[in-house]
Amino acid sequence: MSFTSLGLSAPILKAIHEQGYDTPSLIQAKAIPVVLEGKDVMAIAQTGTGKTAGFTLPILERLSAGQRVKNNYVRALILAPTRELVAQINESLIKYGRYLNVSSCAVFGGVKINPQLLRLRKGSDILVATPGRLLDLYNQNAVKFSQLEVLVLDEADRMLDMGFIRDIRKVLAVLPKQRQNLLFSATFTDAIRELTKGLVNHLIEIFVTPHDLTAQTVEQSIYPVDKHQKAPVLVRLIKEGNWRQVLVFNRTKHGANKLAHYLNEKGISAVPMHGNKSQGARTKALADFKAGAVRVLVATDIAARGIDIPQLQQVINFDLPNVSEDYVHRIGRTGRAGETGKAISLVCADEAAELFDIERLIQQVLTRIEMEGFKPSNRLMASCLDLRPTRSKKPKAVDSGSQRSGENMRHYKPSKSKTSRYLGGKSHKSGNGICGNNAN
């Protein structure tokens, strides 16, 4: 299949060609024609699948025809959870729309609002925004929606995780009822189902499951290791593998700082990136990493969410995420757009429950590798794959005061699964579990 058969016009095809894209990705092939038809779409797709072009291309196409946008009005609104993702979506719009006369702009918190107020005065065909800043701008009368034709919720699951549901509902309440709705989410939870219900009319569902995605291009493995040995193991992996660039995930901001410091001490250039860093520092960390000036980016989940780093071959989970869906997001940073990548997790005995949750979500037992000289003294329990579907987590109520504070916004605590659930008990006896043969 080629892009020409998807119903896109010459100026867009030219821009895509210049990007070096030959064939549409699966999500693009599925989504572009239905979005062009004006239908509502709900797609389960993570970053790395080409989903951004899956919605930006048909939106650009659609908006290139039709009425001019009035001052302070917008014709399409794209909501996304983080500043980085908002900026990246806008960059894509600029690239793909370079031969069209469709305007776009990006607004997010953490920077001055005045330039954004000024920019919105002349209207924007497409506005890409984080929910909190959008509401601030709306409350100051800077943005009006009666010309709105399309709404996109990108990484909707993450927006819910971050406590944006109230802001999203407030935004939905002020949008015209007659509009096209597109919802993209990496996971399909009850909360997403609930959000979708109130949102869309004649829904077309496009599913691309995490399992399909993780299996295709990312080689996944784990290194069982004692907690205090994780940093030395990481250093050895980077040095012996001669890795040029690696993205390392850390669950906490403090941990990210500490690890970056340790790596620098060992002669490996590293910068931390997390929600306590200013927008300027985050942008610089990402730019330095992309430019190859820094070898390791140590990021927390939310800071790294959605960032697009072409040709990133290694992703390390220095610790496992609490929420298993985050694992899929994390490893989605590598193996993007058909390239192969490696995702390695350093797992200590305390993280068995998180590991089993992840293996249950991706329905696969991860290959275990032991590094010579680092045999763990606390043994990591053997895996036993639980084939029951993963239960979705319902967000607990959030207090509105904490809603816009970046990483601290994570408000739901997933119920920690009991390690014993995977071993013995029901799933074993009934024979519906698959025990890993590569367990140690």
Ligand code: AMP
């Ligand atoms: P996304 O999932 O939207 O974050 O895109 C992941 C990466 O794939 C980005 O670097 C895009 O530039 C790239 N990409 C998107 N679509 C294609 C395509 N059809 N062919 C090659 N690369 C693509």
